[in-house]
Amino acid sequence: MKNEQLFDHLAENYDSAETRYLSKVASTAIRKVLGETEKQTAMDFGCGTGLVGLELIDSFRSIHFIDASHKMIAQVESKIKDRRLTNATTHCVDLELDNQLSSHADVIFMSLVLHHISDRQKVVTKLFDLLNAGGELIIIDINKEESDKAELKHRHHNTIDKNELIDLLTDIGFSISETSSILVDEEIMKKSIKSLFIIKATK
Ligand SMILES: C[S@@+](CC[C@H](N)C(=O)[O-])C[C@H]1O[C@@H](n2cnc3c(N)ncnc32)[C@H](O)[C@@H]1O
Numbered sequence: 001m002k003n004e005q006l007f008d009h010l011a012e013n014y015d016s017a018e019t020r021y022l023s024k025v026a027s028t029a030i031r032k033v034l035g036e037t038e039k040q041t042a043m044d045f046g047c048g049t050g051l052v053g054l055e056l057i058d059s060f061r062s063i064h065f066i067d068a069s070h071k072m073i074a075q076v077e078s079k080i081k082d083r084r085l086t087n088a089t090t091h092c093v094d095l096e097l098d099n100q101l102s103s104h105a106d107v108i109f110m111s112l113v114l115h116h117i118s119d120r121q122k123v124v125t126k127l128f129d130l131l132n133a134g135g136e137l138i139i140i141d142i143n144k145e146e147s148d149k150a151e152l153k154h155r156h157h158n159t160i161d162k163n164e165l166i167d168l169l170t171d172i173g174f175s176i177s178e179t180s181s182i183l184v185d186e187e188i189m190k191k192s193i194k195s196l197f198i199i200k201a202t203k
Contacts, residue, residue, distance in 0.1 A: 106131070108131060
């Protein structure tokens, strides 16, 4: 099943105790590595139902929510409407295809997205181009040893080697300003994920 079809299929029931918990872990970790953001614009790339970006909405001047799945974007739009947010916009685009985005941002964050992307060089290069000078790309994903587990393979997860990703980011032109591991509550995650990594890369 293609990513877009898979996430269209998952969208309506995507928000669960596990995904809400993981999005809290991700947004807390992102907030910790962010500098002064009051006047900054952000993109939540691969936003899903917006769980992470909506946690961070008060930290930025505005957030642009981007996802390849129309049904995920419909979920974000409904939350934006319900909360009457005026600093949130959405765009449905698959950056792995040749679709382009015209908007730029000071910060782009992506939580649990990169392991779904086959051509990481292509997508991360596009994200580099979308960042303003001095902008930051923040990536949160599953530590490599985690994604080798059978349950995760079953959930369509691929492996990301953090060191290979750091090399890729550096080759594209980023400098790495932060990298660490985050332990997650295995009970809440039903032993499916033990730890995540966070990388902050500056243009
Ligand atoms: C596991 S979900 C994570 C959602 C959200 N970031 C979170 O942490 O709750 C991955 C999301 O990435 C999106 N995605 C995957 N590949 C993409 C691409 N090439 N361009 C845009 N979005 C993509 C999927 O549609 C899906 O909504």
